[in-house]
Amino acid sequence: MSILFDQKRCVIATKHQKETIMAPILEANLGVQCVVPTTIDTDQLGTFSGEKPRNGTILEVLRAKCQLGLDASSAEIAIASEGSFGPHPRIPFMAANQEYLMLQYKAINLEVVVQTLSTDTNFAAESLKSFSDLEAFCERIHFPSHALILRPANDIYTDMYKGIQDEKSLWANYKTIHDKYGKVYVETDMRAHLNPKRQAVIGQLTQQLVEAVLSSCPHCAHPGFQKTGVIRGLPCAWCGFPTESPLEAVWQCMACDYQENKPFHVNKTTEDPMYCSHCNP
Template sequence: MFGGRNLLIATKHRKETVIAPLFSDAFGVHCFISDEIDTDSLGTFSGEIARKKNTIETLRDKCDLAHKTVGADLVVASEGTFGPHPTLFFAHADDEWMMLKDYRNNLEIVVREISTETNFYGDNINNIRDLEAFAFKVQFPSHGIILKPAEKNFSKIVKNIQDREELQQHFNSMMNEFGTAYAETDMRAMYNPTRMKVIEKVTNKLITKIKTACPVCDYPGFDVSEIKAGLPCNNCLLPTRSTLSHIYQCKNCNHTKEKKYPRNIHYEDPMYCDHCNP
C-alpha cells in the first residue's frame, strides 16, 4: 500500500530527522518536507497563536493543510502537549500524538505516547542567578529557552536562544524594557532533544500499528477500539473495574476480535475490588 510512494512529513520543526529514516526503512516510502506548510498557524507552544482545537482535530488539520497546500496524498504529522501527567500527581508529561493519513485509500491511523521524560518548565525570573538556575534545570544550552515579559504577555517573544551570552543579553533587555521576565523551555522539537526522543517513540508506535493488519482483509491499523472491564476478583470472583479484554476492530471491513487478559493476569488483587475493598 505504501511502497515507493511519497510521504509528506508536515512539520517546520525538523521532526523529519527522526521520522523520515524510520518510515523509509519500514515501508520503502520517499519522505519529504515542504516550506509551504506553516503548521504554526494552528497554534504555537509559546502561546502567541492559541491552538483552537483539540489534539486529534489539530492533527487532522495539519494533515489536511499539507494535503491541500502541496497535493500530497500520504501525510504524517505529530502534535505534542505539555503539562501535568494525567494520572501521576506532581509529574510533568509530554503527551505526543501522531497521525498518518492516506488520502488515496481513505485511511487514518493515530497513536499516542505519554512520557514523563520532559524538561517542560516555565518561571518568572528576577535576576541573573535565577536565570542560571533555570537554565541548568532545563538542560540549557542543549535545550533552547524562550523569553517574554510575562507568561501571558506576548508583546515581545525571543526564541531560538541557545547561547549563554545571548541569553543574558536578552534577559537584561527584557528587564530594562518591561521590568519583568518570564523564561520557558523551548518545546519545539528542533530545540528540544528530550522531546525528539519521545517523538521517536511515538513514530515507532505508529509504524507498529500500521503493520498490524486485519486478519481478514489485510488492511493496516488493526488495533484496539474498545477496552472491556470486568476482570474477576481473586477473592470473591465478582467483576472489578480492571481490564478483562481488548476489542480489536478493522476500519475497513469492521472485523472484530476480542483478546482477553491483555495484562496476562486472570484475576485481580482484592485491593482493587469494589466489593472486597469498598
C-alpha cells in the first residue's frame, strides 16, 4: 500500500459489473475507495457484438473510458479495462483473450497499462444448421454459466438477442430468428458480467496492475515502473537456436523514460524443442 493512493477515490469505468472483480483487489492492495457511477455507458465506445464498432486504438479507448469515469464522479483516480477476442497470434487453431487494464492518476501524471494474452477462454462462434448444433455448442462453452448471443448472421445486427442464460430463452430466441431468416448464428457473450472465464482473467490482470503501480522506478522513484515489452529469443534446449519465446522483459518508467531489461523467466533458461522452428519446423 502507498500513501499516494490511500483513501483516494478511484472510479472503475464499467457498465458490466467489473467492480465485483476489481474493487476488492484494488482496495486491499492500494487502499483506494472504489466507486462506479451508474451513468457510465462504455458501450458508446464499442461493443463486442459489433453493432457499435470500436472507435480508435486500444489505448485511445482506455483513455476515453477513464475520462468517462472521471467526468461522472469526483474521483482522483480512474481505472478502465478493454478486451478483445480472436485467433491466437502465434498458436494455430487456438482462441485467445487479449485483455488490457489502465490506471490514470492525473494529479501525479501517472498512467499505467498492463496487458495479458490468455488462452483460457471459451470464445467461439458458429453458423447453426439445427437446434442440435446449438445444443452441442452450449455444451462446449459451458452454457448457462457463460451466456450466449443469437442473431441471424455475423453481419446482421437486427433481431439480435444478448445475454441468454437459460434454456427457455435459448429455444424461444432460436425459433424466432430461424422462423424469420431460416438461419441462426451463435456466439459467446464476452461481456465481463456474463463470462466467468473472462472474469478470472480480469482478476489476474488487476493483481498485475497493482504490482505495476506499486513498483517504483530505480532512477526517479516514480510509481508505475512496469514491463512494457518483451525481447524474444529464448534458446532451444536441443540446438540452442533462438525461439519465439520471450528471453527478456523490457521495464520502463513512464515518468523519466528510464529503461532496463530483466530475465523474462525466473527459473527457465531454455525452451522446449517443440517450440523451436529449427528442431520442429
